[in-house]
Amino acid sequence: MDAPNTRFDIASFGELLSDPSRVAMLLSLMHGLTRPASELAEIAQVTPATASAHLKKLLAGKLVRVEQLGRHRYFKLAGPHIADALEAMALHAPQRKIARPLDPARQIFTEARTCYQHLAGKLGVAFLTALEKQKLLRVGGGGYELSPKGIVRCEAAGFESLKKWPSGKPCLDWTERQSHLGGPLGSFLTQQMLERKWLERRREGRAVRLTSVGRRRLADFGVAFL
């Protein structure tokens, strides 16, 4: 269909993302797991014939990868960069409401995950909300700064103490449509939580799990989560 070294530019990328069926398929793969073609057809609400045509295009454009198992073909996103690009677009494209229950893998993904290097998902949003409510953050210099009270709390939590704490920025969360804490401060705190085993990375994708230690410690921050 194309030369071996496919010439691929933004417009071809956009072309692939310009169809609602293809987008539905891709979004359903955002959690990082695989799905067979028939399931993707069902998700996109098209016949197997149509789904097959779409998947062929997505393969040619290297947005997805496929693995053959018996008579099934399992598809997954070609890499995290595809998820990144989708996320960047979803952030500023108000979502169409889909009245369909989330499947388990996607549910885990929406609970808690990393976005670039900071905490996102329901937990990420809850964390930022708690920080604001407890006045541990203040707005300053084009972003968030830890308040004196916030610094005390972070030190009490056992985070590494800094002479000057980095600043944070609100980062719009595409599954929650509210902000979580991003920027250097968000990255730093998330790294600290991972190091102290408040959070654990899950095997696949960017989802993370809140440990029991993490649940207790985050409760000290006023986070009510699960």
Add this chain to the structure above:
Amino acid sequence: MDAPNTRFDIASFGELLSDPSRVAMLLSLMHGLTRPASELAEIAQVTPATASAHLKKLLAGKLVRVEQLGRHRYFKLAGPHIADALEAMALHAPQRKIARPLDPARQIFTEARTCYQHLAGKLGVAFLTALEKQKLLRVGGGGYELSPKGIVRCEAAGFESLKKWPSGKPCLDWTERQSHLGGPLGSFLTQQMLERKWLERRREGRAVRLTSVGRRRLADFGVAFL
């Protein structure tokens, strides 16, 4: 054309980015400045009539904003989120070679700018290259860490000293197509440089300017730039 509260999803976004003419126009606005419709027509190599139709769609999709000045209409990107999304797509879409000289505004943009919160552009790439060459970084734990030598150098440079320095990640630079230093370490170092006036933000967009102090200090890191 559409209901006042436009229902806008990823597919409509993709649809707008699926045409080479529209993408060319948008990319030419990535530096954050404005261009009149005629100039955008010339850039996209289409007649004014066609360009007008494209710009109408981009306006309806809120990808660009327009300002009327006399008989001219000046267009610019609707916000940094549009640039973010384009960048995320460009990163993984090998660019079509365009044999056209860069205009000055875009040139400034490719020299040095911020990407999320870290340094990008030619300067960003040169910085990472220098750090690697001087062995100030080592690879560890799924990313870059400062080497002992690197820590000494950073402290000598007057950066705030940390008990545990954050880790960095390579971040592919879409204008240079090489990596610059991203991740928490990249954010932190860039913030330090801005605070110490090695870099200054330019008035518009994300471009930054290397100050004379910055040029001297970065030379100490082995960066040969300009």
Add this chain to the structure above:
DNA sequence: GGAATGCTTCGCTGGTCATCGAAGCATTTT
């Protein structure tokens, strides 16, 4: 005032694409 400029709207044309049903192919089950 009249001419030139910058841009838009209109009508048309050619090309491309999503979609489906039917048929085909491979694998697995019975």
Add this chain to the structure above:
DNA sequence: AAAATGCTTCGATGACCAGCGAAGCATTCC
């Protein structure tokens, strides 16, 4: 061996869209 399953290919249809020239509408220049 035969039937069922999962997916692809083929051919046809209907819709949409980029592109242009011509005409129209402002604004500015002379």
